[in-house]
Amino acid sequence: MTYNIITITREFGSGGRTIGKEIADRLGYKFYDYELVKKAAEESGMAEDYIKDHGEDASGRSLLSFMWNNAGGSISDLLYIAQRNVIRQIAEEGHCVIVGRCADYILRERDDVFNIFIHADMEFKEKRIVEKYGERTDSPQKRVEDKDKRRIAYYKYYTGRKWGDAKNYQLSIDSGAFGVEKCVDTIMNLL
C-alpha cells in the first residue's frame, strides 16, 4: 500500500507538527500547515492572519455570522470551504503531509491516505509549549486546554465525528511516552 497523503491530527504541544515535518522531509513530501493558510487566503480572498487565527476554530460562526446569514453560511463556514478546497487540490497533487484542519475527514473517500493522531500527557505538552512559544499570562495548562477545546469543537462541527477517536486513524501514538523521534521512526516503519 502506497500512502500518497499523510494527515496529522495533533493535540496542542504534542509535537505533532514537528513529527509531520520530519516525515515530510524524510519522504520528500510537501508539508502543509501554515503553507495551507497561504493557499486558502488566495482561494478565499481572506487575510492570512485571520485564517491562521481561526482556521481550526469555529468561533467565527457567531462573531461575523450576520454578514453571511443571507448567503446561508457564516464566515467560519466560508473559511472551512476555502480550506477544504485547498486540501482537495493538494491531495490531487499527492505526496504531501497535511496537519490539522479536518483533512482526515475531508479526504475520507480516498484509499491512499494514512491518518495519524498524536497525543501526549499534560506535563509533556506544558513543557513543550513553553520551550517553543515562551511564557504567557495564561498557564501552559490553560493554553493547551483552550486550544484543544477549539480544535475539538471545530472538528465536531464540520465532521460530526469525535476528535481523537482511535478508529478514525490508522495510528494513534503517545509522543509523551515515546518521544518525538521514536514516533517518527514508528511511522516511517509503517509506511
Next chain:
Amino acid sequence: MTYNIITITREFGSGGRTIGKEIADRLGYKFYDYELVKKAAEESGMAEDYIKDHGEDASGRSLLSFMWNNAGGSISDLLYIAQRNVIRQIAEEGHCVIVGRCADYILRERDDVFNIFIHADMEFKEKRIVEKYGERTDSPQKRVEDKDKRRIAYYKYYTGRKWGDAKNYQLSIDSGAFGVEKCVDTIMNLL
C-alpha cells in the same frame, strides 16, 4: 522505560488477542485472556463458563440482580470485582500481557503499563471471525457489532470512560491496514 505489563483492548475480529499472544511469547511474558477466567473462577467461586460468557458484558446487571440487591451489588458487579482482584494480583507479579476486561483502567495508577488498542475495518474483522470461529446463523457483521456493543457498554459502565478513545492508550493501531505481523513488530520496536 520498562513496561512490566501490557494491556490489549481489541475490537472483536481485529486480531488483538493473537497480537497480544505473540508479544507475550516474544517477550517471555505470561499471557492472560481465558487464563484470567480460570483465576477469577477460583477467586469468586463462579463457574468458568459463566465468566467466559459474561466477563466483558454488563448484562448480568439485570439478569440476576435480584439475587444480589440486598448485598448492594449485581452478579455482574461481583464478577467485575473478582476479575479486578485477579488483574491486580497478576500485575503485582509483573511481566504479563492482559487482554480486555478493563485492565488499562484497573491498572491506571501504575506507571509501568503499556496500553494498546487494536482496531480494524469491518471487512477485515468479518473475514477473520469466519476463518477463526466459523459461520453462524448471524452475519459476521452482526456478530462483530453485538460483541463490541457489549464490550463498549461494559467498559463505560465500570470505568466511566469511552472505549477506543486514543488518549487512553499509548498506541492505537489499525490491524486491517497493516496486518497482524506488522502490528506485532511495531509494538516490539516501541518496547
